[in-house]
Amino acid sequence: MAEYMDIEQRIASALEKISQAQRSLIWEVSTREKLSPIQIQFLIHLDRFPAEQRTVSALAREFDLAKPTVSDALVPLEEKGLIARKTNEEDRRSATLALTAKGKKKLAALGDWRRALVDAVSGFSAGEKESALKFLSGVIGRLFDEGVVSVARMCTACEHYRPGDERHRCALTGRGFGDAGINVGCASYRAPAGDKRNE
Ligand code: SF4
Numbered sequence: 039m040a041e042y043m044d045i046e047q048r049i050a051s052a053l054e055k056i057s058q059a060q061r062s063l064i065w066e067v068s069t070r071e072k073l074s075p076i077q078i079q080f081l082i083h084l085d086r087f088p089a090e091q092r093t094v095s096a097l098a099r100e101f102d103l104a105k106p107t108v109s110d111a112l113v114p115l116e117e118k119g120l121i122a123r124k125t126n127e128e129d130r131r132s133a134t135l136a137l138t139a140k141g142k143k144k145l146a147a148l149g150d151w152r153r154a155l156v157d158a159v160s161g162f163s164a165g166e167k168e169s170a171l172k173f174l175s176g177v178i179g180r181l182f183d184e185g186v187v188s189v190a191r192m193c194t195a196c197e198h199y200r201p202g203d204e205r206h207r208c209a210l211t212g213r214g215f216g217d218a219g220i221n222v223g224c225a226s227y228r229a230p231a232g233d234k235r236n237e
Contacts, residue, residue, distance in 0.1 A: 193224070197231050
């Protein structure tokens with residue numbers, strides 16, 4: 039007899055399947071470019087984020103990894119000349135990481151590895167996509183509240199988010215938006231005031 043799980047369990051299985059698809063897509067690029075999946079994610083992060091989010095500690099927090107694991111993964115990137123570190127003058131124990139010109143070239147060669155996933159989403163109606171974004175950001179928000187996700191990096195769990203009945207606002211940029219405009223992966227994200235994860 040076929041096993042029939044509760045809807046929550048089936049949704050969790052569906053999310054796991056999507057995560058598996060994502061892993062498989064990044065592995066394809068990773069094998070081709072001789073970089074590990076996490077090294078690819080580090081290159082993308084270092085390209086997009088401001089200096090204060092380009093330290094070993096920030097990477098560890100962002101990707102829920104231990105600092106030694108981050109440092110180990112960075113060594114080959116430095117050896118290949120894809121990234122460089124600059125010691126902070128005020129605190130010589132910490133350094134800011136940045137892509138080199140060679141690193142930027144490598145990033146361009148990686149291409150849009152998520153394309154198949156984005157294409158799979160694009161066939162749905164605007165209403166379906168809006169509902170999905172609202173649902174997924176709600177799930178991420180709960181995982182963030184539970185401490186399972188260290189950096190939510192999206193509007194509804196951001197210090198700058200000002201919710202409204204139909205229109206919301208980003209207090210940092212002044213942008214007004216509905217549920218379809220919820221940002222995920224925002225470089226300007228900040229955890230709510232007083233949250234120790236800002237430290
Ligand atoms: S800073 Fe980014 S995540 Fe925060 S509310 Fe503004 S757009 Fe959203």
